[in-house]
Amino acid sequence: MIIRxxxxxxEKLPGKNTFCCDGRVMMARQKGVFYLxxxxxxxxxxxxFAFECPYLAVHLSxxxxxxxxxxxxxxxxxxxxxxxxxxxxxxxxLPEEANFIEMEIEAANGNVLAGQRPPxxxxxxxxxxxxxxxxxxxxxxxxxxxxxxxxxxxxNCVDRFDHHCPWVGNxxxxxxxxxxxxxxxxxxxxxxxxxxxxxxxxxxxxxRSKKMFHVxxxxxxxxxxxxxxxxFTIWSVVGLTGFHTYLISLNQTTNxxxxxxxxxxxxxxxxxxxxxxxxxxxxxxxxxxxxxxxDRRGVMLEDSSSPTHSDASAASxxxxxxxxxxxxxxxxxxxxxxxxxxxxxxGIGAGTQKSTSxxxxxxxxxxxxxxxxxxxxxxxxxx
Amino acid sequence: MATExxxxxxLRHSASxxxxxxxxxxxxxxxxxxxxxxFPAELDSRIERSxxxxxxxxxxxxxxxxxxxxxxxxxxxxxxxxxxxxxxxxMETRYExxxxxxxxxxxxxxxxxxxxxxLLLTDPIERGxxxxxxxxxxxxxxxxxxxxxxxPSSATAQ
Numbered sequence: 001m002i003i004r005x006x007x008x009x010x011e012k013l014p015g016k017n018t019f020c021c022d023g024r025v026m027m028a029r030q031k032g033v034f035y036l037x038x039x040x041x042x043x044x045x046x047x048x049f050a051f052e053c054p055y056l057a058v059h060l061s062x063x064x065x066x067x068x069x070x071x072x073x074x075x076x077x078x079x080x081x082x083x084x085x086x087x088x089x090x091x092x093x094l095p096e097e098a099n100f101i102e103m104e105i106e107a108a109n110g111n112v113l114a115g116q117r118p119p120x121x122x123x124x125x126x127x128x129x130x131x132x133x134x135x136x137x138x139x140x141x142x143x144x145x146x147x148x149x150x151x152x153x154x155x156n157c158v159d160r161f162d163h164h165c166p167w168v169g170n171x172x173x174x175x176x177x178x179x180x181x182x183x184x185x186x187x188x189x190x191x192x193x194x195x196x197x198x199x200x201x202x203x204x205x206x207x208r209s210k211k212m213f214h215v216x217x218x219x220x221x222x223x224x225x226x227x228x229x230x231x232f233t234i235w236s237v238v239g240l241t242g243f244h245t246y247l248i249s250l251n252q253t254t255n256x257x258x259x260x261x262x263x264x265x266x267x268x269x270x271x272x273x274x275x276x277x278x279x280x281x282x283x284x285x286x287x288x289x290x291x292x293x294x295d296r297r298g299v300m301l302e303d304s305s306s307p308t309h310s311d312a313s314a315a316s317x318x319x320x321x322x323x324x325x326x327x328x329x330x331x332x333x334x335x336x337x338x339x340x341x342x343x344x345x346x347g348i349g350a351g352t353q354k355s356t357s358x359x360x361x362x363x364x365x366x367x368x369x370x371x372x373x374x375x376x377x378x379x380x381x382x383x
Numbered sequence: 384m385a386t387e388x389x390x391x392x393x394l395r396h397s398a399s400x401x402x403x404x405x406x407x408x409x410x411x412x413x414x415x416x417x418x419x420x421x422f423p424a425e426l427d428s429r430i431e432r433s434x435x436x437x438x439x440x441x442x443x444x445x446x447x448x449x450x451x452x453x454x455x456x457x458x459x460x461x462x463x464x465x466x467x468x469x470x471x472x473x474m475e476t477r478y479e480x481x482x483x484x485x486x487x488x489x490x491x492x493x494x495x496x497x498x499x500x501x502l503l504l505t506d507p508i509e510r511g512x513x514x515x516x517x518x519x520x521x522x523x524x525x526x527x528x529x530x531x532x533x534x535p536s537s538a539t540a541q
Contacts, residue, residue, distance in 0.1 A: 160414070
């Protein structure tokens with residue numbers, strides 16, 4: 001008997017993300033620029049630790065390399081956290097939900113004459129006495145929540161979408177924005193720190209020895225290289241940090257800034273801003289950490305007799321260990337779009353799966369009736 | 384309680400899914416997680432309005448508590464930042480703790496109120512926090528209760 005590894009939900013998630021470490025890591029498909037970022041940071045810091053730090057530790061203070069190490073660790077932690085975490089992806093609507101929304105839209109639009117274009121799918125909501133338009137996403141089959149946007153690179157709707165950053169190889173959204181900001185901030189500090197101490201190192205050597213680098217000939221080349229990298233990095237990263245500080249103080253996203261959603265006289269003013277810089281900063285940086293609604297590591301109960309795959313796009317929290325549910329057949333999406341392939345892997349998921357205490361070897365009964373029997377959430381409660 | 388379990392199982396086997404109702408998000412207070420308390424017409428004959436509103440209001444309170452920006456969230460944020468967020472690998476965040484409470488609450492509501500009426504609430508986290516899905520079951524067992532026999536609650540589920 002072959003014991004199959006259980007299929008985890010991340011393997012069936014739609015969208016163009018890549019997953020590593022069995023679903024723990026989530027990134028975009030193109031990772032080349034991310035590797036460049038890693039190389040630049042690790043490379044420059046290695047050169048600094050190897051060539052400058054011994055001299056500075058001896059002649060100035062050992063605290064200099066210690067602080068540099070701490071800062072480097074913080075930068076790497078923030079970079080990896082930004083790159084590997086779920087930015088706030090909104091799972092696609094299951095068929096029943098998509099149908100329900102379709103019916104609501106048709107009811108709202110009334111009869112559209114043949115030949116006439118149907119009206120655009122927009123829902124108006126009032127937020128803090130301002131009218132905000134919610135757009136319908138044809139790929140995900142949902143009305144996007146306010147501030148959410150669809151990332152075409154990752155093919156997902158992301159909550160509080162800021163931008164897709166190739167340098168970190170991931171989208172920046174609600175869940176990882178603060179890590180992204182702390183990354184740019186700490187990287188700015190690190191770059192300025194290394195740049196400054198390179199200059200100090202050169203000056204000290206000149207001052208003390210009166211001869212340029214008589215000890216070894218490799219050090220000056222490394223110093224020059226580091227200074228160059230830092231110089232160009234400072235202009236870009238410090239500028240970016242400044243820009244994001246400005247956005248945070250106004251409680252805006254890059255996406256909104258680029259589109260000019262809240263600028264201009266005849267446009268709506270930002271309804272999310274508290275009109276207070278401190279409050280805006282607190283909300284963006286100090287709000288509770290929002291959990292991921294994509295259950296990447298949940299186990300899918302595969303029904304081998306069922307011909308269609310169930311793409312579970314939403315899920316329970318992976319810590320819950322509750323009851324069994326059955327697979328339901330996925331129905332074709334109502335509005336076929338260019339993203340819908342022909343075979344049985346639709347963009348819309350079909351069943352909810354909850355992990356049980358013993359997922360291996362357990363086969364749920366195949367659905368024979370067209371009406372799916374929904375899972376019963378039963379737990380024997382002790383009274 | 385064992386009888387209740389048995390009856391819910393009976394309900395599941397005898398009932399078939401009629402339709403699903405989706406309670407949408409209420410964005411009037413911004414992007415915080417809050418659901419509309421508007422009573423859907425499909426539930427008119429199945430459950431009392433007050434019970435439904437009570438459930439949704441309690442859920443809204445839980446979510447508001449989870450997303451509250453106060454001293455606890457600051458402390459958690461500062462502590463996490465000081466440890467470069469490594470602490471989240473071992474510690475559960477406040478939001479996650481409250482989500483567990485919500486999950487227990489929904490289970491309890493299902494057992495006590497919704498399942499006896501042939502309804503089933505789904506935890507919003509399973510739908511991306513977009514909707515509260517309420518499944519409405521048509522109890523086919525009620526018309527042939529003589530054949531199923533031993534489940535009085537399935538007959539009263541209507």
